[in-house]
Amino acid sequence: MLKMNHVTGCPLRADGGYSKGLPIKDTYVQIGDGMRRVHGVLYEPVKFMAESRVGVIILHSDDDYSTFAIGPELAKRGFCALCGQVSDAEGGFDKKILxxxxxxxxxxKYEGIHKVILMGHSGGATLMSAYQSIAENGASVYQEARCLCRCTISESLTPADGVMLLDSNWGNGSMTLLSMDPAVVEEGNGMKLAPEFDLLSEKNGYSPEGCHYTEAFLKKYCEAQARRNNAVVKKALDRLTALEKGHGLFLDDEPFIVAGGAQFAPCNKLLPQDVRLAAHTKKAYDLMHADKTVTKEIVHCLRKSRPARRSTSLLESCLITTVRSFLSNRAVMAAGNYLIQEDGIEGIQWNDTYNCTPGNVRNISVPMLLMGMTGSYEYLASEIIYENASSEDKTICFSEGSGHNFFLQNGIETVPGQYGDPAKNVFDKAADWMRERFI
Structure with missing residues (x-):
């Protein structure tokens, strides 16, 4: 059963804590029952208007997005926005999709809403794209023999009417690959590390002012990263086979630990440290400027280098999960040509799993908006997602100066006010895109 529990329901102050706009109200909601409940906040304009017929869902596959900025911002532009958290962030991907x-x-079913749009940010794009792919085509698209983990969903899902992917990453499986430390010598042990893969070695190209890793080091690092990643995936597949034969450590699942495998941002390797990587798009796209003018150009990343750190020996950088959860949420295979380059990433087998957004969008037909934030290295994922998207109505643009969470990225301005209020441009663009198609 669906359950809604009005707790606040009172208007926020006019500026909502972010920017001026319509007065809005926020309502706490619980959706689902039993062990599976989504907790969230429904943001709405106090006065119902034409835009209020469109409801936007904002969920992440792992994090709590109940107070994420875009919810109240869209409400102040007239839309209804439901921001929340999946019932089990550490659980299997199928449960999150349900x-x-x-x-x-x-x-x-909410009164007045005629259209529902999915908004995926960062790793939330993995969840949104997988859901819409299955809702449109059925789970069979992820039950083929080539799939690393076969989707177990048997029920029909209700398709959304549109999808917005804002600063999506390359997919949760891909981010685990990008975070995988190739220096680990013995699986499960974060203390035994090969020094040849040290990101803090000046010999390899490290500098406190900004890393410039050598071409030889980058090639060697990526090759080793791919080997270790694929070995970890194979180990998980072997354990799954044992589980299915009744030879696992437990009847249903078993623990799975990957030293130096946590995918949250401080653990990502190479991209945050060397700004020459993922530095620009391959093709020219629309770039939104501070004054709202738009130019079409090769889009360059504005991020600053983030210092590398030796974190693999710390438990916080260890991926602690289960065999089934790892395979559904985090596993992707790297091909022999895997390499991180200045204009993208090559050699990730997007189509062998449903935890990679570039593969999922091949099965989506509804209108799609993609936006990349140029203050974030993840911005470049928007291009490859756009190239793979099957939607006839697909739009891509980039926001100059926006950090990963849409607001101005600290430290990139050489002149105060150089990039204005890029978050406002992002929220306005999302609202205008929905008005053009769904009002």
Whole structure:
């Protein structure tokens, strides 16, 4: 059953804590029952208007997005926005997809809402794209023999009417690959590390002012990263086979630990440290400037180098999960040509899993908006997602100066006010895109 529990329901102050706009109200909601419940906040304009017929769902596959900025910002532009958290961030991917299904059904039945749009940010794009792919085509698209983990969902899912992917990363599986430390010598042990892969070695190209890793080091690092990643995936597949034969450590699942495998941002390797990597798009796209003018050009990243750190020996950088959860949420295979380059990433087998957004969007037909934030290295994922998207109505643009969470990226301005208020441009663009198609 769907359950809604009004707790606040009172208007926020006019500026909502972010920017001026319509007065809005926020309502706490619970969706689902039993062990599977989505907790969130529904943001709405106090006065119902034409835009309020469109409901936007904002969920992440791992994090709590209940207070994420874009919810109240879209409400102040007239839309209804439901921001929340999946019932089990550490659980299997299928459960998260079913959580999203309950949330879509909730908004579809909510009074006054005629259209439902999925908004995926960062790793949330993995969840949104996988859901829409299955809702449109059925789970069979992820049950083929080539799939690393076969989707177990048997029920029909309600498709959304559109998808917005804002500063999506390359998919949760891909981010685990990009975070995988190739220096680990013995699986499960974060203390035995090969010094040849040290990101803090000046010999390899490290500098406190900004890393310039040598071409030889980058090639060697990526080759080793791919080897270790694929070995970890194979180990998980072997354990799954044992589980299915009744030879696992437990009946249903078993622990799975990957030293130096946590995918949260401080653990990403190479990209944050060397700004020459993922530095520009391959093709020219629309770039939104501070004054709202738009130019079409090769889009360059504005990020600053983030210092590398030796974190693999710390438990916080260890991926602690289960065999089944790893395979559904985090596993992707790297091909022999895997390499991180100045204009993208080559050699990730996007189509062998449903935890990689570039593969998922090949199965989506509804209108799609992609936006990349130029203050963030993840911005470049928008290009490859756009290139793979099958939607006939697909839009891509980039926001100059925006950090990963849309607001101005600290430290990139050489002149105060150089990039204005890039977050406002992002929120306005999302609102205008929905008005053009769904009002």
């Amino acid at each position: 959580d999203l299904g309950d949330t879509v059904n909730f908004l579809k």
